[in-house]
Amino acid sequence: MVIDGQTFPRDKVCAGWITPPVVDLLDFDADAYRNGGRVMQPITSFRTGLIGGGSTVIDYGEAVSHAIRRFEFDHYLLAGSGVRLRLGEPVKKIERQTGGWLVNGTIRTPLIVGAGGHSCPVARLLGANPGRGEAAVVAQEVEFELDAARQQECRVSGAMAELYFCRDLAGYGWCVRKGNHLNIGLGRQPGYGVASHVEGFVRWLQQEKRIPTRKIPAKMHGHAYLLYDAPGRTLIDDGVLLIGDAAGLACHESGEGIRAAVESGLLAASVILDAGGDYRRSQIEDYPRQLEACLGRRSRSVERRRKVPEWISSSLLGMPWFARHMLLDRWFLRRHQKPLRLGSPR
Ligand SMILES: Cc1cc2nc3c(=O)[nH]c(=O)nc-3n(C[C@H](O)[C@H](O)[C@H](O)COP(=O)(O)OP(=O)(O)OC[C@H]3O[C@@H](n4cnc5c(N)ncnc54)[C@H](O)[C@@H]3O)c2cc1C
Numbered sequence: 228m229v230i231d232g233q234t235f236p237r238d239k240v241c242a243g244w245i246t247p248p249v250v251d252l253l254d255f256d257a258d259a260y261r262n263g264g265r266v267m268q269p270i271t272s273f274r275t276g277l278i279g280g281g282s283t284v285i286d287y288g289e290a291v292s293h294a295i296r297r298f299e300f301d302h303y304l305l306a307g308s309g310v311r312l313r314l315g316e317p318v319k320k321i322e323r324q325t326g327g328w329l330v331n332g333t334i335r336t337p338l339i340v341g342a343g344g345h346s347c348p349v350a351r352l353l354g355a356n357p358g359r360g361e362a363a364v365v366a367q368e369v370e371f372e373l374d375a376a377r378q379q380e381c382r383v384s385g386a387m388a389e390l391y392f393c394r395d396l397a398g399y400g401w402c403v404r405k406g407n408h409l410n411i412g413l414g415r416q417p418g419y420g421v422a423s424h425v426e427g428f429v430r431w432l433q434q435e436k437r438i439p440t441r442k443i444p445a446k447m448h449g450h451a452y453l454l455y456d457a458p459g460r461t462l463i464d465d466g467v468l469l470i471g472d473a474a475g476l477a478c479h480e481s482g483e484g485i486r487a488a489v490e491s492g493l494l495a496a497s498v499i500l501d502a503g504g505d506y507r508r509s510q511i512e513d514y515p516r517q518l519e520a521c522l523g524r525r526s527r528s529v530e531r532r533r534k535v536p537e538w539i540s541s542s543l544l545g546m547p548w549f550a551r552h553m554l555l556d557r558w559f560l561r562r563h564q565k566p567l568r569l570g571s572p573r
Pocket residue numbers: 230231232233239240241242243244245316317318319342343344345346347348366367368412414449450451452470471472473477482483484485486488
């Protein structure tokens with residue numbers, strides 16, 4: 228059973244950029260998805276650079292990512308999942324009982340999978356303390372429909388996602404066009420104030436005439452989440468495990484979290500099936516190990532990269548070789564990583 232505090236379709240604060248492993252792992256039927264009038268925009272190139280500086284265009288000549296709208300994507304996946312749904316019902320109370328759990332005083336279950344995002348109540352049950360003491364990235368975005376006049380003015384094209392880094396490399400902004408919708412946002416490392424950077428970023432995009440100069444017709448929304456580099460949360464206990472943002476798994480280089488949510492969900496499902504109804508900690512403790520085999524060992528590379536002097540980072544980002552092979556291939560598209568194969572961890 229899936230319990231979600233919201234009813235679907237619902238918005239999720241997200242740019243909606245997905246990489247090929249997400250499409251492959253979900254066995255996603257792109258034609259069926261698009262036939263329903265949903266947007267799945269192929270991204271074949273990137274414009275990258277520094278906010279306030281120059282930029283370079285890297286063209287792959289084929290789709291290396293897609294842009295979807297979470298409003299549509301999440302609803303589609305949920306509707307196709309075939310599971311029992313309890314929607315519009317926030318999880319408020321989780322009590323341990325003999326042989327399992329009692330959720331909200333009405334639902335008995337031997338196993339809970341915490342998939343409630345950064346502030347997941349199941350993660351709190353395992354000791355997570357979102358908002359206090361956790362070094363979460365904070366990101367803001369807005370997604371809005373371009374009217375005819377704004378479409379004329381908008382120079383961001385669907386096939387080319389635009390990524391612009393803050394000078395201190397503590398975050399980056401993006402512009403992604405999905406059909407008639409435009410998504411603009413910026414995320415930053417903890418403690419490096421996001422709101423003023425978002426304002427400056429939007430102003431700069433308008434000065435550069437990349438986006439319509441008239442006022443953005445919707446409000447920015449913010450959300451926090453943990454990158455895989457942050458000190459990890461406790462992932463399992465008797466009859467409980469965490470996946471996705473609840474587990475704090477987003478890619479430490481790019482902030483991509485959908486892929487890790489899908490990978491962790493599939494790994495968790497496989498471990499749960501193998502446990503054969505006995506969900507004691509000892510029976511599911513392969514899950515953190517498999518996750519580490521899939522996502523790699525936690526490291527501190529973001530901290531290290533942020534200490535790179537600005538003049539070096541700005542000149543590197545302006546070099547097409549660096550933008551293509553390091554920034555995009557390695558950090559954003561992670562083309563060097565083998566796709567997840569269940570039963571044979573990387
Ligand atoms: C501004 C921004 C932009 C981003 N852009 C990208 C991107 O382009 N590509 C990418 O890969 N990642 C991106 N991410 C990260 C990505 O959005 C997350 O990593 C991903 O959504 C995690 O999925 P999840 O299913 O774990 O959690 P979520 O998508 O957060 O889903 C959690 C669900 O739990 C429900 N829930 C929460 N609390 C309760 C409760 N108490 N009771 C019941 N239900 C509850 C919520 O309603 C929600 O439906 C972005 C994040 C931000 C903030």
